[in-house]
Amino acid sequence: xxxxxxxxxxxxxxxxxxxxxxxxxxxxxxxxDGEFFSxxxxxxxxxxxxxxxxxxxxxxTTGSIALHGQEVADIPPFSRNVHTxxxxxxxxxxxxxxxxxxxxxxxxxxxxxxxxxxVGEMLExxxxxxxxxxxxxxxxxxxxxxxxxxRALVDHPRVLLLDEPLGALDLKLRQQMxxxxxxxxxxxGITFVFVTHDxxxxxxxxxxxxxxxxxxxxxxxxxxEVYEQPATRFVAGxxxxxxHFDGPLAEQLTGSAKMFTIRPEKITVSEIGxxxxxxxxxxxxxILNAVYMGMQTRFLVRIGEAAEVTVTxxxxxxxxxxxxxxxxxxxxxxxDPQYNHVIHE
Amino acid sequence: MSNGAxxxxxxxxxxxxxxxxxxxxxxxxxxxxLLLTPPLLWxxxxxxxxxxxxxxxxxxxxxxxTGMVVREFSLSSYLELTSIPNLEIVFRxxxxxxxxxLTSALLALPLGYTMARSTSPRLKGMxxxxxxxxxWSSYIVRVFSWKMILAKEGILNWxxxxxxxxxxxxxxxxxxxxxxxxxSFSYLGAFLVFVYIWLPYMILPVNAALExxxxxxxxxxxxxxxxxxxxxxxxxxxxxxxxxxxGSIFTFSLTLGDYxxxxxxxxxxxxxxxxxxxxxxxxxxxPLAAAFTxxxxxxxxxxxxxxxxxxxxDAL
Numbered sequence: 001x002x003x004x005x006x007x008x009x010x011x012x013x014x015x016x017x018x019x020x021x022x023x024x025x026x027x028x029x030x031x032x033d034g035e036f037f038s039x040x041x042x043x044x045x046x047x048x049x050x051x052x053x054x055x056x057x058x059x060x061t062t063g064s065i066a067l068h069g070q071e072v073a074d075i076p077p078f079s080r081n082v083h084t085x086x087x088x089x090x091x092x093x094x095x096x097x098x099x100x101x102x103x104x105x106x107x108x109x110x111x112x113x114x115x116x117x118x119v120g121e122m123l124e125x126x127x128x129x130x131x132x133x134x135x136x137x138x139x140x141x142x143x144x145x146x147x148x149x150x151r152a153l154v155d156h157p158r159v160l161l162l163d164e165p166l167g168a169l170d171l172k173l174r175q176q177m178x179x180x181x182x183x184x185x186x187x188x189g190i191t192f193v194f195v196t197h198d199x200x201x202x203x204x205x206x207x208x209x210x211x212x213x214x215x216x217x218x219x220x221x222x223x224x225e226v227y228e229q230p231a232t233r234f235v236a237g238x239x240x241x242x243x244h245f246d247g248p249l250a251e252q253l254t255g256s257a258k259m260f261t262i263r264p265e266k267i268t269v270s271e272i273g274x275x276x277x278x279x280x281x282x283x284x285x286x287i288l289n290a291v292y293m294g295m296q297t298r299f300l301v302r303i304g305e306a307a308e309v310t311v312t313x314x315x316x317x318x319x320x321x322x323x324x325x326x327x328x329x330x331x332x333x334x335x336d337p338q339y340n341h342v343i344h345e
Numbered sequence: 346m347s348n349g350a351x352x353x354x355x356x357x358x359x360x361x362x363x364x365x366x367x368x369x370x371x372x373x374x375x376x377x378x379l380l381l382t383p384p385l386l387w388x389x390x391x392x393x394x395x396x397x398x399x400x401x402x403x404x405x406x407x408x409x410x411t412g413m414v415v416r417e418f419s420l421s422s423y424l425e426l427t428s429i430p431n432l433e434i435v436f437r438x439x440x441x442x443x444x445x446x447l448t449s450a451l452l453a454l455p456l457g458y459t460m461a462r463s464t465s466p467r468l469k470g471m472x473x474x475x476x477x478x479x480x481w482s483s484y485i486v487r488v489f490s491w492k493m494i495l496a497k498e499g500i501l502n503w504x505x506x507x508x509x510x511x512x513x514x515x516x517x518x519x520x521x522x523x524x525x526x527x528x529s530f531s532y533l534g535a536f537l538v539f540v541y542i543w544l545p546y547m548i549l550p551v552n553a554a555l556e557x558x559x560x561x562x563x564x565x566x567x568x569x570x571x572x573x574x575x576x577x578x579x580x581x582x583x584x585x586x587x588x589x590x591x592g593s594i595f596t597f598s599l600t601l602g603d604y605x606x607x608x609x610x611x612x613x614x615x616x617x618x619x620x621x622x623x624x625x626x627x628x629x630x631x632p633l634a635a636a637f638t639x640x641x642x643x644x645x646x647x648x649x650x651x652x653x654x655x656x657x658x659d660a661l
Binding site for chain 2: 055056057076077078082083084086087088090091092093094103104106107108151152155
């Protein structure tokens with residue numbers, strides 16, 4: 001990647017307001033060519049509006065959208081070289097799988113034989129060979145999803161936009177599609193912009209992601225950066241779970257009153273009196289409850305009068321079967337201070 | 346619940362209403378039977394029965410000498426139906442019904458689309474009201490108001506004169522076949538009133554079909570490179586087609602059977618409905634009247650078969 005190459009997508013001071021509602025407000029973002037980039041945020045945070053602005057279904061109130069260096073803010077969707085995979089797949093119900101996938105080729109007047117060849121090729125890529133003559137109503141959710149992908153990729157767009165495409169699938173299928181989507185993206189080598197409200201999905205699939213809240217981008221970074229070094233308290237709480245300490249309790253633990261966060265899995269729960277590694281932060285508390293979650297157990301521990309800390313422990317060994325008996329037990333919490341992450345707000 | 350009376354496993358059926366609801370709940374077929382019997386009796390006896398009676402009547406014949414209906418199998422009414430003047434009536438009515446249907450479809454598509462896609466609930470409500478409001482008043486009153494509007498002394502003529510377009514109206518009225526002495530005495534006038542009267546029956550099903558298209562499907566078409574006209578041809582129109590066919594069943598068959606509009610507006614040539622009225626009334630020729638009514642049924646049958654074969658219902 002040469003430095004002089006313009007980014008696949010550049011949003012500059014982009015806003016979309018509906019009356020008083022600021023769906024997207026003053027966002028700036030650069031997405032590089034070939035990146036798997038996620039827009040993550042709760043519903044109503046502006047991530048889908050941003051995607052629709054890039055696709056051209058919405059036009060910005062102010063600001064600019066550049067695709068590969070070309071300004072497209074006032075160009076309609078049919079003239080932009082980006083395609084979208086919709087949340088409800090939006091297959092044409094009156095067309096067969098083949099006609100659906102060949103739609104963009106038909107518009108471009110590609111010859112019938114060539115169309116057929118490329119549809120066959122795409123069906124191989126999404127692993128649905130032989131379904132050409134089915135109607136969308138005869139397909140399962142996962143199959144529709146693949147047809148929607150094939151339809152959006154068949155004429156080689158430079159950017160693929162995906163609007164929560166896995167939201168309607170069950171957990172197993174969703175995890176399988178996450179892996180397939182990621183390898184598909186490597187295979188075709190184009191930019192994927194992926195909208196999701198599922199933080200785990202965003203973390204596992206993305207090269208980088210942007211976290212949205214209330215129409216603004218609050219953090220852009222790699223999954224590692226966003227998870228380990230959340231920029232705000234919102235990010236720390238939305239991406240994974242985290243514990244916050246500030247004021248006197250923070251000062252007691254670290255010697256500084258600055259607010260910091262610590263992830264639940266970084267903390268160790270142990271019996272009172274168990275020795276900890278040198279330099280570890282140690283504090284005593286009482287278990288409020290303990291929940292068995294399969295691969296881990298989650299504890300809620302009260303420290304002092306008001307603070308409650310969530311701790312997760314991997315069930316490396318046989319889990320304690322009688323979690324009820326742990327209630328109100330005094331325990332020691334300890335963790336390595338290098339995992340404390342100070343938040344400046 | 347450790348003390349006190351043990352909770353009963355079920356309420357004993359106390360009243361006959363409870364017994365009945367329990368019976369109907371555990372015997373869904375009985376429920377279905379009770380629900381369907383009244384409408385099926387109505388459809389079977391009153392509706393289909395009268396149609397069968399009609400069909401049977403069309404195979405009787407009229408004794409030319411006594412003027413009495415002879416209740417014997419005969420094809421004479423159908424033979425009479427194929428005389429040139431009678432075939433002209435059938436042809437005239439069918440052409441009118443086709444023109445009315447096509448025009449209604451052309452008008453209903455943009456209107457139904459606007460109603461379905463409009464994001465403003467106010468505009469949507471106003472449009473629905475505009476479509477439905479005429480149906481609140483009597484059909485006869487509306488037909489005769491149009492006779493007033495279209496008459497030579499009527500408001501339309503006056504308006505045309507005010508904008509100095511009288512020459513245009515006269516040129517149109519001087520056209521062969523569709524023209525006449527005034528709009529209220531021409532096929533063109535009858536056509537306008539037919540379209541006015543039956544248009545809501547086309548708009549509503551077309552609107553319902555368009556209402557069912559998700560916005561994302563239209564977005565997808567744009568997204569994949571289709572300009573608006575292409576999206577209309579490849580996505581909107583095929584998905585609206587079942588609605589158009591449903592609407593055309595109304596506009597087509599209602600025009601085929603109507604006898605008020607061609608009587609009130611238009612020149613004095615007969616349409617099928619008027620022929621039926623005349624034959625069963627003044628002429629007392631019930632068999633021929635019955636044979637005439639079989640014609641629209643046949644035309645609709647052929648039309649729907651063709652529509653189905655052309656895939657009009659595939660998107661249902």
